[in-house]
Amino acid sequence: MPEQPATQPEQQNREQTQKQLIVDLGERSYPIFIGDKLLDQKDILLPYIAGNNVLIVSNETVAPLYLDKVRNQLSGKHLESVVLPDGEEYKNIETLNTIYDALLSHHMDRNTTIIALGGGVVGDMAGFAAATYQRGVHLIQIPTTLLSQVDSSVGGKTGVNHRLGKNMIGAFYQPRAVIIDTGTLETLPDRELSSGLAEVIKYGLIKDRDFLNWIKTNINQLLNKERSALAYAIEISCKTKAEVVATDEKESGQRALLNLGHTFGHAIETGMGYGKWLHGEAVATGMCMAARMSALLGWISPAEVDDTISILKQAGLPTEAPATLSTERFLELMSVDKKVLNGVLRLVLLKEIGQAVITDDYTQDQLLETIQNSYPE
Numbered sequence: 001m002p003e004q005p006a007t008q009p010e011q012q013n014r015e016q017t018q019k020q021l022i023v024d025l026g027e028r029s030y031p032i033f034i035g036d037k038l039l040d041q042k043d044i045l046l047p048y049i050a051g052n053n054v055l056i057v058s059n060e061t062v063a064p065l066y067l068d069k070v071r072n073q074l075s076g077k078h079l080e081s082v083v084l085p086d087g088e089e090y091k092n093i094e095t096l097n098t099i100y101d102a103l104l105s106h107h108m109d110r111n112t113t114i115i116a117l118g119g120g121v122v123g124d125m126a127g128f129a130a131a132t133y134q135r136g137v138h139l140i141q142i143p144t145t146l147l148s149q150v151d152s153s154v155g156g157k158t159g160v161n162h163r164l165g166k167n168m169i170g171a172f173y174q175p176r177a178v179i180i181d182t183g184t185l186e187t188l189p190d191r192e193l194s195s196g197l198a199e200v201i202k203y204g205l206i207k208d209r210d211f212l213n214w215i216k217t218n219i220n221q222l223l224n225k226e227r228s229a230l231a232y233a234i235e236i237s238c239k240t241k242a243e244v245v246a247t248d249e250k251e252s253g254q255r256a257l258l259n260l261g262h263t264f265g266h267a268i269e270t271g272m273g274y275g276k277w278l279h280g281e282a283v284a285t286g287m288c289m290a291a292r293m294s295a296l297l298g299w300i301s302p303a304e305v306d307d308t309i310s311i312l313k314q315a316g317l318p319t320e321a322p323a324t325l326s327t328e329r330f331l332e333l334m335s336v337d338k339k340v341l342n343g344v345l346r347l348v349l350l351k352e353i354g355q356a357v358i359t360d361d362y363t364q365d366q367l368l369e370t371i372q373n374s375y376p377e
């Protein structure tokens with residue numbers, strides 16, 4: 001409960017600007033709260049903390065900005081924190097081990113709550129630690145990048161990278177709550193904002209043409225971090241993700257559609273070295289490649305490919321494959337994708353704009369041609 005009850009106008013104001021969605025997974029269902037300055041609201045975290053032990057996992061960039069806000073919410077608890085180095089290149093088993101070290105050295109028990117405070121890298125690692133420490137402790141996600149607010153904090157995919165492939169070690173593990181304070185985006189660098197927009201545009205491309213049109217109309221407002229535009233984009237993105245996850249939690253069908261552009265994108269991320277290309281940048285280029293391939297199969301028109309490239313460019317994202325990554329290397333990297341089933345690589349492509357499908361209905365030549373056509377001229 002708040003220390004001081006909110007006055008009526010304050011309460012109304014809060015209700016108007018605050019949204020709550022539910023990820024419906026039976027007894028593992030959980031809320032997503034979206035709102036400005038949520039972390040300044042005293043009653044937001046406590047209901048989701050089970051026992052007395054809390055470990056906050058953050059990184060060296062986010063901790064100085066927001067760790068105190070989270071700590072202040074939890075006075076009275078046995079509260080510890082671990083601050084990880086910042087970067088995709090640290091999303092590995094070695095860094096994960098420092099979380100286990102903290103948990104064990106502070107005698108954290110099975111009723112511990114781990115709070116992930118940061119972007120997708122922190123969220124994926126803290127989530128995997130929560131999934132595996134003593135076979136599973138409680139998890140709360142507090143995502144602080146646009147990408148993690150619209151995508152990685154929702155749905156329970158956790159994990160780390162392996163030298164040979166991205167996100168190859170992991171677990172499905174749902175949080176107890178996701179708390180999205182849109183105010184944290186104020187400090188987010190522009191390049192990271194664009195990276196998050198790639199996943200926002202993804203939802204439009206795979207499922208929702210109307211939303212895609214809304215993004216096109218509001219792209220400048222989004223890039224200028226206008227509160228109401230960002231809040232709307234986050235809400236629709238989380239709603240879409242929550243719906244997909246509720247119908248296919250462990251990715252036996254539908255959920256794979258959320259990976260539009262990711263098979264190409266992960267090849268770029270791994271091939272260029274983790275951290276060189278941001279995840280959203282690699283996914284943006286990957287979505288252009290998926291669009292080109294969909295046109296090659298006769299599913300969408302060349303004009304629709306140009307249109308897709310154009311909105312991603314406007315969002316400040318790259319749309320061409322890195323010249324230094326050879327076609328052969330691309331194919332090799334793509335062959336370790338998690339969507340390879342019985343030796344066949346299934347790809348997420350666009351039947352039309354706003355309707356993605358997962359398919360192996362293509363030839364190796366068409367895949368080759370797509371990669372070759374995706375380099376800068």
Ligand SMILES: NC(=O)c1ccc[n+]([C@@H]2O[C@H](COP(=O)([O-])OP(=O)(O)OC[C@H]3O[C@@H](n4cnc5c(N)ncnc54)[C@H](O)[C@@H]3O)[C@@H](O)[C@H]2O)c1
Pocket residue numbers: 059061062065086087088091118119120121122124144145146147148151152153154155156157158167184185186187188189192195196279280
């Ligand atoms: N689990 C999933 O379902 C899922 C989905 C999509 C992406 N991912 C993963 O998410 C990762 C990418 O996440 P990301 O884009 O958030 O990257 P990130 O976690 O590296 O964060 C990007 C940068 O922004 C900084 N930062 C974070 N919040 C900030 C803030 N409020 N103000 C200033 N700086 C801030 C971080 O320290 C980092 O330098 C990738 O590893 C990707 O594989 C996972």
Ligand SMILES: [Zn+2]
Pocket residue numbers: 151199262279283
């Ligand atoms: Zn992604």
